[in-house]
Amino acid sequence: MTDIDVIVAEGVVKTYDDSGVPVHAVRGIDYTLSKGEFTAIIGPSGSGKTTFLNVLAGLDTPTEGKVWLSGKLISDMSGKELSDFRRDHIGFIFQAYNLFPVLTVEENVEYVMLLQGILSVERHDRVMNILEKVGIAEYAGRLPMQLSGGQQQRAAVARAMVSRPSLVIADEPTANLDSKTSGALLDMMRQLNEDTGMTFLFSTHDEIVMRRARKIVIIRDGKIDGKASSEEI
Amino acid sequence: MTMIGGFFLSSLSIGWMDGSYGSIIMFFTNNRTGQIQVHHKGYLEDPSIYSTIGGYQTVGAFLDSIPEVRVWAPRIYSGALLAVRPRGAGSGNVFSNSAAASVIGIDPAMEEAATDFSDRIVNGEMLTASAADTSYAAAGQIILGRELSIILDASVGDSLVMLSQAADGSSADRKYVIRGIVSSGNADIDRNTCYITLSDAQILFALQGKVHEIAVMTHSLGRVDELTGEISAGLSGKDLETDSWKTFAKEFYNGMKADEVQLKIMIFVIVLVAAMGVLNTILMMVLERRREFGVMKALGTRPGFIVRMVVLEANIMGAISVIAGAILSTSGLLFLSKHGLVMDPPLNYGGTVFREMIASITPECYWIPAICVFITASTVSFLPALKAAHTKAAKTLRAV
Numbered sequence A: 001m002t003d004i005d006v007i008v009a010e011g012v013v014k015t016y017d018d019s020g021v022p023v024h025a026v027r028g029i030d031y032t033l034s035k036g037e038f039t040a041i042i043g044p045s046g047s048g049k050t051t052f053l054n055v056l057a058g059l060d061t062p063t064e065g066k067v068w069l070s071g072k073l074i075s076d077m078s079g080k081e082l083s084d085f086r087r088d089h090i091g092f093i094f095q096a097y098n099l100f101p102v103l104t105v106e107e108n109v110e111y112v113m114l115l116q117g118i119l120s121v122e123r124h125d126r127v128m129n130i131l132e133k134v135g136i137a138e139y140a141g142r143l144p145m146q147l148s149g150g151q152q153q154r155a156a157v158a159r160a161m162v163s164r165p166s167l168v169i170a171d172e173p174t175a176n177l178d179s180k181t182s183g184a185l186l187d188m189m190r191q192l193n194e195d196t197g198m199t200f201l202f203s204t205h206d207e208i209v210m211r212r213a214r215k216i217v218i219i220r221d222g223k224i225d226g227k228a229s230s231e232e233i
Numbered sequence B: 001m002t003m004i005g006g007f008f009l010s011s012l013s014i015g016w017m018d019g020s021y022g023s024i025i026m027f028f029t030n031n032r033t034g035q036i037q038v039h040h041k042g043y044l045e046d047p048s049i050y051s052t053i054g055g056y057q058t059v060g061a062f063l064d065s066i067p068e069v070r071v072w073a074p075r076i077y078s079g080a081l082l083a084v085r086p087r088g089a090g091s092g093n094v095f096s097n098s099a100a101a102s103v104i105g106i107d108p109a110m111e112e113a114a115t116d117f118s119d120r121i122v123n124g125e126m127l128t129a130s131a132a133d134t135s136y137a138a139a140g141q142i143i144l145g146r147e148l149s150i151i152l153d154a155s156v157g158d159s160l161v162m163l164s165q166a167a168d169g170s171s172a173d174r175k176y177v178i179r180g181i182v183s184s185g186n187a188d189i190d191r192n193t194c195y196i197t198l199s200d201a202q203i204l205f206a207l208q209g210k211v212h213e214i215a216v217m218t219h220s221l222g223r224v225d226e227l228t229g230e231i232s233a234g235l236s237g238k239d240l241e242t243d244s245w246k247t248f249a250k251e252f253y254n255g256m257k258a259d260e261v262q263l264k265i266m267i268f269v270i271v272l273v274a275a276m277g278v279l280n281t282i283l284m285m286v287l288e289r290r291r292e293f294g295v296m297k298a299l300g301t302r303p304g305f306i307v308r309m310v311v312l313e314a315n316i317m318g319a320i321s322v323i324a325g326a327i328l329s330t331s332g333l334l335f336l337s338k339h340g341l342v343m344d345p346p347l348n349y350g351g352t353v354f355r356e357m358i359a360s361i362t363p364e365c366y367w368i369p370a371i372c373v374f375i376t377a378s379t380v381s382f383l384p385a386l387k388a389a390h391t392k393a394a395k396t397l398r399a400v
Helices: A049-056 A079-089 A105-116 A120-134 A149-161 A179-196 A207-212 B002-033 B056-064 B108-115 B146-152 B187-191 B198-204 B224-234 B250-288 B290-298 B303-339 B364-389 B393-399
Strands: A005-016 A023-034 A038-042 A064-069 A090-093 A167-171 A199-204 A215-220 A223-228 B036-040 B069-084 B097-106 B121-124 B140-145 B159-165 B171-182 B193-197 B213-218 B240-244 B341-349 B352-357
Touching: A005 A049, A023 A049, A023 A064, A023 A199, A023 A223, A038 A049, A038 A179, A038 A207, A049 A064, A049 A167, A049 A199, A049 B393, A079 A090, A079 A105, A079 B303, A090 A149, A105 A120, A105 A149, A120 A149, A120 A179, A149 A167, A149 A179, A179 A199, A179 A207, A199 A207, B002 B108, B002 B213, B002 B250, B002 B303, B002 B352, B002 B364, B036 B224, B056 B069, B056 B213, B056 B224, B069 B108, B069 B146, B069 B198, B097 B108, B097 B146, B097 B198, B108 B213, B140 B146, B140 B187, B140 B198, B146 B171, B146 B187, B171 B198, B187 B193, B193 B198, B213 B224, B224 B240, B250 B290, B250 B303, B250 B364, B290 B303, B290 B364, B290 B393, B303 B364
Parallel strands: A038 A199, A038 A215, A090 A167, A167 A199, B097 B193, B140 B171
Antiparallel strands: A005 A023, A005 A064, A215 A223, B036 B213, B036 B240, B069 B097, B069 B159, B069 B213, B121 B171, B140 B193, B159 B171, B341 B352
């Protein structure tokens, strides 16, 4: 592991046994994500992409193997430390947006900063700034249900990035969007990646995402089946 | 809704309890006993004719000096045999209708001021101060309890003879004309009680200048215990004892306490049922919002924050319920305090019959249910809050 490694995974296995029948979602993956990467994890449905992302982000614990986040071993971190780590270092973008329905766009975006204890004036400035960047500043006072899918996902992107995390993890961020909106959103994230050096890790089977990713990791049946550049794919 | 219902029912029950019990106690004490009584030491345990308050006017003057004392009434108690000549019998016949009775000597004016005695006279008139009070030359005047008049088959205007023993050992006997029939609301008392004037009783029982009891009426029930202590202190060294209604009407007081306990149990059951409803509501809320909690955890929210948030939300719901419940219960209490409820059949408390009960609006009607609501909200929301705080982010985001 080097200073520029954001995530290092060693022999990660994840087996679910919820219904009594073991499901091997991840079957031993070694992986390193370096600082500033714009990487997509691709693979068919059920290949273990989301599970692998959850394990990498500390949302799920591996059945076997080890994961280091910015040099810290996840299994050594308490629940509180892990929460604080995610709050301060990881931004999440979900396939289903997952904005809080009773909060306005502005309140949704400032939520993580509220947890970080950032003062109200600074929160407001940063929220408006990021909403400008993602192009939905005029919808700051609206509830998520009053926005289109694309606008909601932009709000989710703004929420993921407003706290300036070192890593943004996005689970199928364009799955519910049309191709035009998906392209615009990916271009915007790519621009933010280039401008700020933020690391992006996506799971996707959307061609639009693959085309814009600098690196691609292919997962099949819970194992890494190959790595490639977008051009090669 | 459950919390509003719980607040409303608890508040109404407390208002009802305070109002009805307050009015029952006031009715009972104002009607008969007074809220405080002064006796010679030991009289309550052994009510002897010799156990008297001498110079009762001095005690009365002291009571008059206390602003919280509304009025006081001196009384003499003794027993006697009453005999009436049967209706339609000639003048030569014996007084063969007889009954034993308690004789109470009352000061007509003071008793009227204290207990509105004349309001309970169902036939005839109230006793009056007259020459018969101080001389045996004329027949005395007597009021009989209604049931006693039935036993004696006597009515207003009839004559009767009273036989007893005076404190000096002499025979106490006199002829009386029945001036009125009284119904106190307590048939047991009315079955064996008759009333003569205090002056008459003092002469008849050789108790000049003495009484057995001074009944004290106060302006409110709330300060009775303190006032009892105050009077007791003021009368110290006089060989007298001062008691509140809780002591001299112990049976009545215990009955009230037992009823109060029943009502408190009822309120507890209401709170318990409401608590179950609240628990169910909050558990459902947590279940419905588990994806939201999963997202919160994914974004880095600490479990403690989620616990505080759920408990706070339950308390905000509680606060809204308190406001809504207070509006509802105030309407109900206002109605019940103005119109009351007619008891059918009438309620019998220690022999005293109550036909109507009213509620009262006191601070307890609000703060006790409010505290119950907030304690319930905080307590029952804690378990769901812990459940919410331990939501597995990956699982909820995957499953929902």
